[in-house]
Amino acid sequence: MNKIVAKKQLSENVYRMDIEAPLIARERRAGQFLILMVDDSVGERIPLTIADANPATGTITIIFQTVGATTIKLSKLNVGDSIAAVLGPLGKPTSIRGENGEAPGHIVCVGGGIGVAPMHPIAQACKAAGNKVTIIMGARNVSLFVMEEEMRTIAGENLILVTDDGSSGRKGLVTDPLKELCEAGGVDEVIAIGPPIMMKFCSLTTAPYHVKTTVSLNTIMIDGTGMCGGCRISVGGKTKFVCVDGPEFDGHQVDWDLMMKRMTAFKPIEAAAREHVCNLYKGI
């Protein structure tokens, strides 16, 4: 179960893995995520988005960045190794414009950093439902782009690359072209996935234009099925659980500052754990 069948390092800290998970590959829809454990005795449960799935081969694709103890351990696994526990697909699938009777329109997908990975199946589904899809990909520099070719396949010439340092595409932030597109008009929906700060500013950018803005959140969670409540956030003044009410929410309603603070709850402990794991691997 959960055998790694392919592994590729995409950049210094970003990895792509294809994993045998036929049940998840069969059921998953765009927007859903999984929870995995590298060690099912004393390991931790972490949520990761599903970047791709192939029901025919029974495999799913994850793309992850080594940010903490578990993702570092995960990155050390190789083809042929198995991941101790993989649970999914979790969360509600994305509601894709055009799939439920409404007319297709123009959707702008904004992916920041490895947020492009979870954006991939969503952009694919948007395209398949007949929408015009514009994709804005942003990263600090060119080496941090993932899935550029896959995204180009979907968006064609409507793929806009933005880097902080101008090493690829436009120099600046994803909100720059986003604002221009909103200004030009005709945008029916914006879907933004990336670091919380990026999603917050995308939401702030689109708000004056009243463009529907969907964001996909990845908060701290344990079970992923609504049992612990650790992932809770405030949306429009109401408490919501990211795992079962989300992971997608109206970006204009999310209390971003509270959410970002909640994500730092265990930061000092996580940093110590990361240090510990790094030292372990240094010794090998």
Place this chain on the structure above:
Amino acid sequence: MTPKEKMAIPSQAMPEQAPLERAHNMNEVALGFTAEMAKTEASRCINCTNKPCMQGCPVAVNIPGFLAKAADGDFAGALAVIKETSLLPAVCGRVCPQEKQCQKFCTMGKLLKDVDKAVGIGRVERFCADYVRENGLGDKVVCAPATGKRVAVIGSGPASITCAADCAKAGHEVTVFEAFHKCGGVLVYGIPEFRLPKSIVQHEIDGLKAMGVKIETNVCIGRTRKLIDLMEKDGFDAVFVGTGAGLPKFMDIEGENLIGVFSANEYLTRANLMKAYLENEADTPYWHGKRVAVLGGGNVAMDASRMALRLGAEKVYLIYRRSEAEMPARKEEVHHAREEGVEFLMLQNAKRILGDEQSRVTAIECLKYELGEPDASGRRSPVPIQGSEFTLDVDTVVVAVGNASNPLIPATTDGLEIDRRGNIVVNPETNMTSIPGVFAGGDIVLGAATVILAMGEGRRAAAGISAYLAK
């Protein structure tokens, strides 16, 4: 012996770890009777004619029957009597609220005018189960010839374990689906090691496996597979839903989303299931609270406050809006919590939680209450005293005010009838839901209840399933 002579036998005290020692370790608090103590305690039963204890037991265990065998030192025989009606005696002996069930009605307690002097039925039950398990005396369960019918059991808590065991005994091919990486449900994520050692739960799961039950962890029915697909595509003839009351309730007060506020589920799951207390081994962090407020008065609130002490808290307040007499927690847990140093703040309730500029908890503002008229539950309802606000400095708040039904299965299963509280509606005799062949039991039907009630439900559903499959 005459009843009078039996009345003179001293009730046996449960050996326990010393309070201040145990408050800093995860080992079981109650150490269990010796064989001699178990025999002596069991011999206090006067075997009265109308057996009121059995009426107090939700599954009507033949209590005088097993006590008679235990008094003779036939502990395996005693356990066999218990197992006629209860599948999980090692668990129930530890977690049942005996003082509200069997022992409440015990004639010995009445004669001595003190419910605490009733026969220690739960403690003898626990001893019999532990004795048989530890000495490997359990009979191999004999399953009926294979029926060729397949039953899916969703969840692996007490209701599901019982339903799976009974279905396997009846000769059905059973598969248990558990969303977590480990089986046991609330017995492993919720109830702490110091109250229910996980090896006991594992023993029950191993027992299921020995009976041929297949266990599929990391499968969330409703998400990984739809319930209906189990029947329509995967060839299961019946399904049991035992997904429990796993949706934490919050107080809906200001500050509840601050950092340092946890549902009891999260707080306990980190420590129990994820083993966060093994700080140098576990990857899951726990919250290093020094001053902890726990809101609620049930067993979960007791578990959370006692866990806080074990995780290094210097001060733990248990804040409950009614008085101690109304507390739903098991009496022994209340007693243990107090002994270990939990400070009980009764007739008080949280009004709001205060935080600093980093949104971390700094204090909790409470309001004092007094008891008014009895409410719908028969308990005197607490009435706030205007202007009685006061503030406690805390860095952690654990909300333990109950759980609602987990909505995942109903939300992903068309045609499954639920009531207004989200509980699955079942036929009270068979536990079948509105969908033929789909059964449910435990907290997903009852709302948050007890292990023994869940077990009783699992058992009734298994009987319902066998009857349905025989048609």
